[in-house]
Amino acid sequence: MTNEINTLPQGYTFRRLKVTDYSNNYCETLRGLTTVGNISSEQFEDLFNHWTSLPEIYRPHVITDTNGKVVATGMLLVERKLIHECGLVGHIEDISVYETEQGKKLGIYLVTSLAKLAKEAGCYKVILDCSEENIGFYTKCQFKVCGVEMTQRFSN
Amino acid sequence: MTNEINTLPQGYTFRRLKVTDYSNNYCETLRGLTTVGNISSEQFEDLFNHWTSLPEIYRPHVITDTNGKVVATGMLLVERKLIHECGLVGHIEDISVYETEQGKKLGIYLVTSLAKLAKEAGCYKVILDCSEENIGFYTKCQFKVCGVEMTQRFSN
Numbered sequence: 001m002t003n004e005i006n007t008l009p010q011g012y013t014f015r016r017l018k019v020t021d022y023s024n025n026y027c028e029t030l031r032g033l034t035t036v037g038n039i040s041s042e043q044f045e046d047l048f049n050h051w052t053s054l055p056e057i058y059r060p061h062v063i064t065d066t067n068g069k070v071v072a073t074g075m076l077l078v079e080r081k082l083i084h085e086c087g088l089v090g091h092i093e094d095i096s097v098y099e100t101e102q103g104k105k106l107g108i109y110l111v112t113s114l115a116k117l118a119k120e121a122g123c124y125k126v127i128l129d130c131s132e133e134n135i136g137f138y139t140k141c142q143f144k145v146c147g148v149e150m151t152q153r154f155s156n
Numbered sequence: 157m158t159n160e161i162n163t164l165p166q167g168y169t170f171r172r173l174k175v176t177d178y179s180n181n182y183c184e185t186l187r188g189l190t191t192v193g194n195i196s197s198e199q200f201e202d203l204f205n206h207w208t209s210l211p212e213i214y215r216p217h218v219i220t221d222t223n224g225k226v227v228a229t230g231m232l233l234v235e236r237k238l239i240h241e242c243g244l245v246g247h248i249e250d251i252s253v254y255e256t257e258q259g260k261k262l263g264i265y266l267v268t269s270l271a272k273l274a275k276e277a278g279c280y281k282v283i284l285d286c287s288e289e290n291i292g293f294y295t296k297c298q299f300k301v302c303g304v305e306m307t308q309r310f311s312n
Contacts, residue, residue: 026238030238034240035239035241036238036239036241037241038241039238046242047238051236077235079249080207081250082192082195083186083192083250084191085191085193093237115308119310123310125307125310126308126310127285129285129304129305132304135304138306141308144308145304146306146307147286147287147288147304147307148303149284149302149305150285150286150294150300151283151299152281152282152300154279154280154282
């Protein structure tokens with residue numbers, strides 16, 4: 001399967017997350033996805049340093065606009081397994097496009113780019129979980145339904 | 157939600173994976189789940205050392221029988237996220253019960269124990285992906301359907 005990646009609007013960039021993205025709309029973009037809460041710059045830096053210390057596992061990416069502002073976010077997590085001859089599996093997590101930037105196909109570019117990174121990293125597959133409403137979107141990103149996501153939530 | 161964990165048969169133990177489990181039916185148990193391939197002791201040790209160097213992320217567990225032989229396997233992977241106030245999410249992966257040991261409720265014990273470990277680690281939720289046929293089993297383990305798993309496979 002070839003990944004036909006659409007193009008980004010002129011001046012937009014897909015790149016790895018930087019520590020300076022804390023004050024560059026990163027958390028605000030994620031708020032479109034779910035609850036984020038109040039993250040201090042120290043908490044962000046601690047998490048960023050943790051992710052950066054494990055670059056083969058955590059591969060957080062963003063798309064920035066013509067002003068360099070973060071307008072879309074996505075994580076590729078690469079897991080080392082024993083099955084499939086010590087195979088690697090990519091997990092795509094926390095895809096979010098800033099609300100005023102929707103309709104520009106940034107999401108498709110982001111997901112397809114993360115899938116390409118997973119392939120380049122040597123993963124035998126990349127997976128993600130989504131809601132029923134998003135099946136159409138991820139089908140456009142060349143994903144196929146393969147199973148059911150189940151959860152157990154903890155109230156602390 | 158309380159986790160009512162059933163009990164193991166007498167003499168059976170739930171514990172973390174050990175490097176010596178290579179020659180103790182670990183790979184054979186995983187073969188019941190999917191393709192494993194030929195894993196040499198060096199490959200196993202390399203993977204085991206990788207997992208062990210990241211004990212907060214990779215938490216591979218097994219159930220052993222009265223002879224200490226591995227009869228069930230399961231991985232808890234703990235991911236650090238930004239969302240949910242820098243929350244932790246547990247991923248349960250690669251659950252397998254050795255074929256001659258099925259019917260003893262080892263699977264329920266294993267999954268419930270891994271979910272309990274996720275809760276103790278501070279995760280706000282634990283998730284897993286499964287096939288339609290296994291929804292009933294994971295419902296017994298106190299999981300609920302919450303989404304769809306999608307995949308893109310790479311042919312190398």
